[in-house]
Amino acid sequence: MAQIIDGKKIAADVRAQVAAEVQRLVSENGLKPGLAVVLVGEDPASKVYVKNKAQQTVEVGMNSWEHRLPAETSEADVLALVDKLNNDPACHGILVQLPLPKHINSEKVLNSINPDKDVDGFHPVNVGRLWVGERALVPCTPTGSVILAKTVAPSLAGLNAVVIGRSNIVGKPVAALLLRENCTVTVAHSRTKDLAGVVKGADLVVAAVGIPEMVRGDWIKPGAIVIDVGINRITGPDGKGKLVGDVNYAECEKVAGAITPVPGGVGPMTIACLLRNAAQAAAMQNNLKSAFA
Numbered sequence: 001m002a003q004i005i006d007g008k009k010i011a012a013d014v015r016a017q018v019a020a021e022v023q024r025l026v027s028e029n030g031l032k033p034g035l036a037v038v039l040v041g042e043d044p045a046s047k048v049y050v051k052n053k054a055q056q057t058v059e060v061g062m063n064s065w066e067h068r069l070p071a072e073t074s075e076a077d078v079l080a081l082v083d084k085l086n087n088d089p090a091c092h093g094i095l096v097q098l099p100l101p102k103h104i105n106s107e108k109v110l111n112s113i114n115p116d117k118d119v120d121g122f123h124p125v126n127v128g129r130l131w132v133g134e135r136a137l138v139p140c141t142p143t144g145s146v147i148l149a150k151t152v153a154p155s156l157a158g159l160n161a162v163v164i165g166r167s168n169i170v171g172k173p174v175a176a177l178l179l180r181e182n183c184t185v186t187v188a189h190s191r192t193k194d195l196a197g198v199v200k201g202a203d204l205v206v207a208a209v210g211i212p213e214m215v216r217g218d219w220i221k222p223g224a225i226v227i228d229v230g231i232n233r234i235t236g237p238d239g240k241g242k243l244v245g246d247v248n249y250a251e252c253e254k255v256a257g258a259i260t261p262v263p264g265g266v267g268p269m270t271i272a273c274l275l276r277n278a279a280q281a282a283a284m285q286n287n288l289k290s291a292f293a
């Protein structure tokens, strides 16, 4: 049976590290990090995310601002708000909650965020900084996935890692981070031939596909670390809705050395790593050393 990697507990540890870092920045430098979240429209899931983010931001001792704009807000007005936040020295991190309403060009809005305040790490400048090995703000879910893997294998150096999925939000940044950890990285995707065979060679598997329970137990090398990024809502045999990952947990936990559950694995790490990025951004903007990069 695999060791279960407890994302809830590890996320709480990360939040405690962020709280300690915030306290240090306040006491040593009089610098209180601040994170602004912009929500346009009434998407119910987004409202819950934004509320959770704001609550956890305050809990670690940072300033939190929520900017809730009506769904019909023009693109120009959203860009004007981002510009205002870019120029506000008290605001160190800006997060624009996706999805944005259809009449707003998300790419244009995300690219208008000052890269040094881009706590989501999606700006092309941060993507470039990550790949060339400069100090970057790195996307939160990938950072969380690698932190989880390192709790069971503090050095990932030399491991054969297979990342399933090549999105800009998850797959590609996970691959960049694992390369930085000196893994030998393979990025698999929808055109990969013999995916099961490719995964079978992996000491570390990160699944970020969006297909419920796609990764089967007989794909996994005995003892491998399995990180399941997937969040899929399906209807269980009892007719009730439930969340499952991209990994068939029941099968894979019998073979893997360590595995993340869904829920309670990668999911809780995302907001914790967002707070980490906000603390890092505040330090970077003030030319201070950071506990995180």
Ligand code: NDP
Residues within 6 Å of the ligand: 141, 164, 165, 166, 167, 168, 169, 170, 171, 188, 189, 190, 191, 192, 195, 207, 208, 209, 210, 211, 229, 230, 231, 232, 246, 266, 267, 270
């Ligand atoms: P995307 O849909 O953007 O990307 C999915 C990737 O999976 C693509 O690269 C695609 O390949 C690949 N893929 C699709 N089908 C197959 C297949 N049959 N075999 C191999 N690869 C395949 O998804 P995201 O990266 O945004 O998200 C992935 C999962 O992670 C989702 O379940 C999402 O809900 C979850 N997620 C969880 C987060 C968290 O906080 N825990 C945050 C973000 C995402 P191709 O490029 O060839 O099309």
